[in-house]
Amino acid sequence: MIKINNHINKTIVLVIALTMVFSCKNNFEDVKKIGVSENTPIGVAENMNLKYTDSGRVTANLRSPKMLDFSNRDFPFSEFPNTVEMDLFDENNQKSTITADYAIVYDKTGLIDMQGNVVLISSDKDTLFAEQLYYDQNREWLFTNKPVTFKRKTDVLNGKGFDSDVKFSKAQVLEIDGSVTVNE
Structure with a gap:
């Protein structure tokens, strides 16, 4: 039972990490414009x-x-x-x-x-x-x-x-x- 809970926790952490990695985008141009009207x-x-x-x-x-x-x-x-x-x-x-x-x-x-x-x-x-x-x-x-x-x-x-x-x-x-x- 503990092994299954550990496996489920690791899977949830992995899914959250992958979601964060793939949701990031390259917005360097937007960052450069910060503070410039x-x-x-x-x-x-x-x-x-x-x-x-x-x-x-x-x-x-x-x-x-x-x-x-x-x-x-x-x-x-x-x-x-x-x-x-x-x-x-x-x-x-x-x-x-x-x-x-x-x-x-x-x-x-x-x-x-x-x-x-x-x-x-x-x-x-x-x-x-x-x-x-x-x-x-x-x-x-x-x-x-x-x-x-x-x-x-x-x-x-x-x-x-x-x-x-x-x-x-x-x-x-x-x-x-x-x-x-x-x-x-």
């Missing part, structure tokens, strides 16, 4: 000067006094809360410059979202004014669906959006709601 940046940098390249050619140069790194998020991004200036270069190294009050760079999609007093000056001195402008780094494309004013040579166009390549050879104001031709 997703609402706070994982890093802060000052006086940023980021250069984006494609096949050895500089395609964009982004400068800002401050960058907040949120790469600890499931959808990582970098935030530029205190103004941003970005130069875009076409394949002929012609430079267009964009300034904005604020920007976010989304790492996974390659989109740069610039907001607040956005001014774009092309290499040909065409000028776009908008409250928001996106730059798709992968396609080298600029676009917005917010109201814009676009000055090109002697024309001033107002519309409800903008779409263009970085060379401005395919620039178009969407849903034009006013235009003016200035005689020089």
Whole structure:
């Protein structure tokens, strides 16, 4: 009788031990995140000067006094809360410059979202004014669906959006709601 009780006790202990071993999981990534809030940046940098390249050619140069790194998020991004200036270069190294009050760079999609007093000056001195402008780094494309004013040579166009390549050879104001031709 004692041998049977001992055998039953050993079996129960073995079952509990095996259950504990197989119920454990590798959650090292979760442990690393303890104490790190997703609402706070994982890093802060000052006086940023980021250069984006494609096949050895500089395609964009982004400068800002401050960058907040949120790469600890499931959808990582970098935030530029205190103004941003970005130069875009076409394949002929012609430079267009964009300034904005604020920007976010989304790492996974390659989109740069610039907001607040956005001014774009092309290499040909065409000028776009908008409250928001996106730059798709992968396609080298600029676009917005917010109201814009676009000055090109002697024309001033107002519309409800903008779409263009970085060379401005395919620039178009969407849903034009006013235009003016200035005689020089």
